[in-house]
Amino acid sequence: MRTSFFSVLGFFASFGLTLAVSAQQSSTSIPPTPPTGAPWSYYGHTGPSNWGRLDPAYSACAKGKLQSPIDIRNPKLNKALPPIEFHYVSGPVNLVNTGHTIRVNVTPGGYIVVGGARYELIEFHFHHPAEDLVNGKLSDMxxxxxxxxxxxxLAIIAVRLNEGQDNGALAALWPSLPKTAGATTSIDATFNPLGLLPSDRSYWSYVGSITVPPCTEGVHWLSMQNPADISQDQLQTFGRLYPDNAHPLQATHGRKIEASQ
Known part of the structure; x- marks a missing residue:
């Protein structure tokens, strides 16, 4: 099956993607575990190889054909792919240690426009190491x-991080990383997520899934072609909290992967 979001603009409408979110969280974030779902982890009997057996709601983790992450290999240039329009806003942020990652809940009001569709930015989070491969190579985060x-x-923008220079945007967040599961911290100073993006915002596009249970499919992935830097110290700081919180590679099943200019 070959699937392209931009060639089938009605895909999401026909797919009817739903999210298992609580009433409190539905407007702000994807919860690390759905309220009625079984506990899961990245290790052992509750790890990725068993996610599909932990709960019937997680069946897509084992049986889905549009799962993420994938190896982004030989993407096809599509000159018709529109640029992503970024309209992020500055403001305070809240950091949450979910027990699976660090999630940053942003000030409401930021959004992107892609292919004529508007998507509100609700949160961002981190995986260490990265999840999608690029021509078989894995980034650090x-x-x-x-x-x-x-x-x-959902539309998820992925920004790969490779070890290099200190990342100024992350430098504003790292001192406030909550250290234990369930802990939260706040940064009252203004933070703009635009600073997380590389200057060249060309991207790869494919249809996939969220990378945690329930592994819901029909997600429009927009992966920045150019990675950003992160320093060794910054990598080590996050790695002490989450040494490995990445979903293993999934089969592409013939999905179309397109590249913007």
Missing amino acids: VIDLVHKNAAGE
Whole structure:
């Protein structure tokens, strides 16, 4: 099966993607574990190889054909892919240690427009190491910026991080990383997620899934072609909290992967 979001603009509407979120969280974030779902982890009997057996709601983790992450290999240039329009806002942020990652809940009001569709930025979070491969190569980390439209459909912008220079945007967050599961911290100073993005915002596009249970499919992934830097110290700081919180590679099943200019 070959699937392209931009060639089938009605895909999300026909798919009817739904999110298992609580009433409190539905407007702000994807919870690390759905309220009625079984506990899961990245290790052992509750790890990724068993997610699909932990709860019937997680069946897509084992049986889905549009799962993420994938190896982004030989993407096809599509000159018709529109640029992503970023309209992020500055403001305070809240950091949450979910027990699976660090999630940053942003000041409401930021959004992107892609293919004529508007998606509100609701949160971003981190995986160490990165999840998608690029021509078989894995980056040190990835930032996933999660956006949702009025129908609850997701567009996730992935920014890969490779060891290099100190990352100024992360430097504003790292001193406030909550150290224990369930802990939260706040940064009252203004933070703009735009600073997380590389200057060249060309991207790869494919249809996939969220990378944690329930592994819901129909997610529009927009992966920045150019990675950003992160220093060794910054990598080690996050790695002490989450040494391995990445979903293993999934089969592409013939999905179309397109590249913008």
